[in-house]
Amino acid sequence: MTDWLGIEKLHLSPSKPDGYVPRPTASLLDRVKDHGPIEPVVVRPVANDKYEILANAETWVAAGRAGFHEVPVTIRDDIDEHTAQDIVQSYYGGTKGSAIDEAKHFEDQLAAFGGINCRGAVGKLAVAIGRSRPYIAHSLRLLTLPAEVQELIEKGVLSAGQARPLVSISNRANQVKAARTIIADKLTARAAEKLASNIRNGETTTKPEKTRNVTEKSADTRRFERQVSAVIGAQFSLENGRAIIDYSGSLDVLQGIVERLGYRES
Structure with a gap:
């Protein structure tokens, strides 16, 4: 069940690696700014109505920067201090390096639950490490991209947010071509989604429109x-x-x- 807590009640885990500072990606910041924080921060209650962050501190930071005073949380009051240490170490162990490194780390961890193709394995891993099922599933899908595109992500030339829409393109040559277009034209993650949509729909336009009329939501x-x-x-x-x-x-x-x-x- 998802609850909401004031961001001032949350704090980073003392079990986090020394010097670690959560840095939300540009695509996450844009998404939170437009739609608000969506993915819950996994926390456990500690003393004085405070909560230790076990996973997804990036959403907590992004929400604060976007001016939100609360974030969605999954409260794990069944987790003791030793278990919390294991979860935090496992979580941060998968976030070092590139998004491809993280996806490969998830793939390795899935072996304990029957492997990546075992039904329900992703959900079991999500519970074990305090990540959401969608986050892990989205991460793993990056491994289906061509080797050239994965290499661009590993080098930091292409972000995970820019690359994720490419998964929906069925033709691998078009995936590579789209990745090069995103880099050359310095497209945002949102513009990359439009580009991928154009390619899927067989449109000849390779660049998404920069502006469009959108009715402002209340x-x-x-x-x-x-x-x-x-x-x-x-x-x-x-x-x-x-x-x-x-x-x-x-x-x-x-x-x-x-x-x-x-x-x-x-």
């Missing part, structure tokens, strides 16, 4: 979108009379959404 609408997004663990939006849930084409993410809505297979 504060109540954005607040509702944030609340639903936090509950289901995926981006939710209201567009032109439609309710849209972005599950990024991943069955693991979709299964997690369905389970959060209360459905369990018998």
Whole structure:
């Protein structure tokens, strides 16, 4: 269950690596600014109504920078200090290096749950290390990209946010071509999504439009979108009379959404 806490009540774990400072990516900052914090910060209660962050401190930082006073949290009051240390060390062990390094780390950890192709393995790993199922699933999908694109991510030339939309392109040559376009034109993660959409739809336009007319949503609408997004663990939006849930084409993410809505297979 997702709750909300004031950002001042949260603090980094004393078990974190020395010198570690959570640095949210540009794409995460943009997403939080536009839609509010979505992915819950995993915490455990400590003394004096304070909470130790076990995982996803980046969302906590991004929310503060975007001017939000609260963040969605998953409170783990069943975790003792020793278990918390193990979770924090496992979590930060997977965040060193590039996004590809992190994805490979997740892939290695999945071996303990039957492997990457074992049904339900991603969900079990998510619970074990305090990450959300969608986060791990999105990370693993980067490993399906061509080696050339993965190398660009490892070198830091292409960010994970810019690369993630490329997964939805079926043709590997087009994935490489799109990656080069993103780098050459210095496209943002949002513009990269538009570029990928154009390619999927077979459009001849290679560059997304820089501006478009968008009806500004009310504060109540954005607040509702944030609340639903936090509950289901995926981006939710209201567009032109439609309710849209972005599950990024991943069955693991979709299964997690369905389970959060209360459905369990018998």
